[in-house]
Amino acid sequence: MQFLISLHINPAVLDALTDEEKAAIGDGHGRFIQALKQSGELVTTQALVDPSQAAVVTVRNGQPAVTDGPFLEAKEYLGGFYLVDCEDKDRAIELAAQIPDAAIQGLGVEVRQVMFADGPLEA
Amino acid sequence: MTGPALEDLMRELTPQVLGTLVRRHGRFEDCEDAVQEAVLAAAVQWPAGGVPENPRGWLTTVASRRLIDQVRGDHARRARESATAVAEVAPENVPDADDTLVLLFLCCHPALTAASQTALTLRAAGGLTTAEIARAFLVPEATMAARISRAKQRIKAAGGSFSLPGSAELQERLGVVLHVLYLIFNEGYTASAGRDLHRPDLAHEAIRLARMVHAQLPGDGEVTGLLALMLLTHARREARTTAAGDLVPLDEQDRMKWDRTMTDEGMELARTSLAALALGPYQLQAAIAATHADAARAEETNWPQVHALYLILERIAPNPMVTLNRAIALAETEGPQAGLALLSALDDDQRMAGHHRLLSVRAGLLEKAGDTAGAYDHYRRAAKATASLAEQRYLESRASRVRPPAAATDELRSR
Numbered sequence: 001m002q003f004l005i006s007l008h009i010n011p012a013v014l015d016a017l018t019d020e021e022k023a024a025i026g027d028g029h030g031r032f033i034q035a036l037k038q039s040g041e042l043v044t045t046q047a048l049v050d051p052s053q054a055a056v057v058t059v060r061n062g063q064p065a066v067t068d069g070p071f072l073e074a075k076e077y078l079g080g081f082y083l084v085d086c087e088d089k090d091r092a093i094e095l096a097a098q099i100p101d102a103a104i105q106g107l108g109v110e111v112r113q114v115m116f117a118d119g120p121l122e123a
Numbered sequence: 124m125t126g127p128a129l130e131d132l133m134r135e136l137t138p139q140v141l142g143t144l145v146r147r148h149g150r151f152e153d154c155e156d157a158v159q160e161a162v163l164a165a166a167v168q169w170p171a172g173g174v175p176e177n178p179r180g181w182l183t184t185v186a187s188r189r190l191i192d193q194v195r196g197d198h199a200r201r202a203r204e205s206a207t208a209v210a211e212v213a214p215e216n217v218p219d220a221d222d223t224l225v226l227l228f229l230c231c232h233p234a235l236t237a238a239s240q241t242a243l244t245l246r247a248a249g250g251l252t253t254a255e256i257a258r259a260f261l262v263p264e265a266t267m268a269a270r271i272s273r274a275k276q277r278i279k280a281a282g283g284s285f286s287l288p289g290s291a292e293l294q295e296r297l298g299v300v301l302h303v304l305y306l307i308f309n310e311g312y313t314a315s316a317g318r319d320l321h322r323p324d325l326a327h328e329a330i331r332l333a334r335m336v337h338a339q340l341p342g343d344g345e346v347t348g349l350l351a352l353m354l355l356t357h358a359r360r361e362a363r364t365t366a367a368g369d370l371v372p373l374d375e376q377d378r379m380k381w382d383r384t385m386t387d388e389g390m391e392l393a394r395t396s397l398a399a400l401a402l403g404p405y406q407l408q409a410a411i412a413a414t415h416a417d418a419a420r421a422e423e424t425n426w427p428q429v430h431a432l433y434l435i436l437e438r439i440a441p442n443p444m445v446t447l448n449r450a451i452a453l454a455e456t457e458g459p460q461a462g463l464a465l466l467s468a469l470d471d472d473q474r475m476a477g478h479h480r481l482l483s484v485r486a487g488l489l490e491k492a493g494d495t496a497g498a499y500d501h502y503r504r505a506a507k508a509t510a511s512l513a514e515q516r517y518l519e520s521r522a523s524r525v526r527p528p529a530a531a532t533d534e535l536r537s538r
Contacts, residue, residue, distance in 0.1 A: 001510075002261070040239075040270025043262055085262045087236050113510045117261055 001113060002043060002085045003092035007101050008108035009079030011050065028100030036084065041095070047080035076108055089113065129169060132178065133162055134331075137250035140182045142222020144190060145285045151229065152275045153193050154186070155247060161186035162250075223248060224339045225287055227332070231300045234281035239274035240303045241310075246271050248335075249328050259325050260310070300336065301349050301405065304329050308353050326357050344399025347392050348406030354389030355412035358382040370517040374421040386416050407436040426455035443475045447484055459492035479508035483518055495525045 014022070036042035054069025070077055082099075086092055092111050101107040137158060144154040161182045175181040230244040245251045245259070257267035288296045311325030333350040340346050362380035363371055371377075393413040396406045411432045418424040433449035446469055454462025466485050469475045486501030502522035506515050 037265075037269060038273065040242075040266050040268070040273055043266060085238075085260070085266060087238050115510050115515075116512045 001088060001092075002083060002117065003089070004112050004114060005082040005084060005092065005096045005099065006110045006112070007079045007081060007099070008076040008110065009101070010076045010106045012075065013104065013106035025100045025104075032082075032098055032100075035098075036082070036095070041084050041086045043083040043085050045080070045082045048078060051077040076106075083114070129166075129174070132174070133165065134250040136179050136182055137162060138223040138226050138248045138335075139179060140186055141247055142226040142285075143183055144186055145226065145229070146222055147187075148190060149285065150190075150194070151247075151278060151283075151285075152272075153190055155275070157186045157190035157193060158182070160189045222285075223335055225285055227300050227336065228288060228296055229278065229283055229285060231296070231303045232278045232281060232283045233296070233299060234277050234283070235274050237303065237306060239270055239277070240299070241306055242267060242270050243274045244303050244332070245307065245325075245328065249332060251328070297340075297343070297345070301345060304333050304336070305349060305405075307332070308356075312356065326353070326360075329353060330357060342399075344396045344401065345403040345405045347396035347399070348403060348409040351389045351392035351396055351409035352405055352412055354385050354392065355409060355416055358385035358389060358416070364513070368513060369520070370513050372517075373415065376421075378419060378421075381416070389413065390416055402435070402439065404436060404440040407432055407439070411436075424455070426452055430456055443469050443472045444480070447475075447480060450488070451484060454488050454491060459488045462488045463492065477508060479505045479514070479518075482508055486518075486521065490521075490525050496527045498525045499527055 017025075033042065033045060051070040052068075054071070056067050056069040056071045058065050058067075082095075084092060084095060086095065089111070092113075096102060096109050096111050099109050102109040140161070141154055141158045144158060145151055148154060164185055165178070165182060169175075169178075227244065227248050230247050231240045235243070242256055242260075245256045246253060251259075253268050253271060254264045256271075257264040260267065287293065308326050308329035311327070311329060330350070330353050333346070333353055337343075337346050337350045358381050359373075359376060361382070362376040362378065365371060389409070390413045393406075393409040397410060399406065411429055414425050414428050414432065430449060430452035433445060433452055437445045437449060446465065450462040450465040453465055463485065466481065466488065469481055475481045482501050482505035486498045486505055489495075489501060490498035499522055502518050502525065506518035506522060509515050509518065
């Protein structure tokens, strides 16, 4: 079963962290990726640039227009994700709990099962 | 011998050769690498030079040499040993006993997760390459390679040995093997079609492995039952989806499209399996599938018999999914209200709360009972809850079929 573990970040919360805390998050993700690779559960993981760099694309009457993003006016934005292939939803939740973001107030970690996939798998 | 025939021969011989090597030397992981190299050498040499008189002996000898080289770390000798030199190897005497079954028991070691058991079984006993298994499960090859390698380490750490389990443990361990084959079959059965044309046919592979186990244990009722269940289910393959990939439920399938040869073999095996002293879940599920196969048209289904079989299944292997299926049979014999009453017993089951199967079965029974509003609501909720795209399309089409007039007019008005 494949699950997307999405990481919802809050730039204000991240900015308020100390350098040590930021480094600890980075290390935590590094260890998490390593463990997932060894267990054969990691499909892929990607992190996105800051939401301020987003472009919102609309097409009206056939005319495309681009404005500076992000689309949602929210405190939290999609920061990245892990795509895992594991035994069941319980295991996916167990994995999500190992992500450092899950222990920080204001950051969100969400688990959802994949319903359809296509395209090459080798990133 | 050409491509497909050669491939079949290789797939049949791989687990036997691997079994022989592991029996002699232990070292599962090293043996597997050695056998893969021998198979590779054969794939290069046999099409051109012809298949040796004793192909199994040839593979065993070449693999044994590779293994010894590996263990010694004698890379220099390996480099000197050209492909032609390998071709001149004389076959060793290999035992006639088939080690494939022992190999299966090792791959389905209880220390492993089901996902690892499945992967290792397909690799070691099924002879699929890691890349093929990765494609079958839609994960990157590196992910699958790590999973298989971890599985072998786990077996080693758990002290798994290359021998049949003792008689006390045998039935339990055989149960794990059968469950793994069942999971492989289901993965192939539920895979959405056309997504990847090169995706190996896991259902076919599971049947092949089940045949192998059945050949070794012809008297075991559950083994026979599982093979029968797979054949009876696989026989419906052409009928269970439309050309567009939409699901067709059992009662609407064109039964002329069922594979007659496969059905006949499955029915015969199902009959044989019921003669066993103790009845198990696979035998009963095969008997249920055989009852369906016995009806030329859906209306001719012997529902009292299906219900009786589910009742026995529920007693020997209690499971909410079985109760769910029994509710469908009960609705056919005693009416939808009886089925719905049985379903209400499942509402408190933690495993079933919000489960799409419970929602969709209830939707179907509400539809039969004439409660279109309730059916519509449950079809919609089931469609939201399923993780299968094909099933979601099917449930949404059911929902629009029973859409109550009010909902339809609302929609018209909003246009």
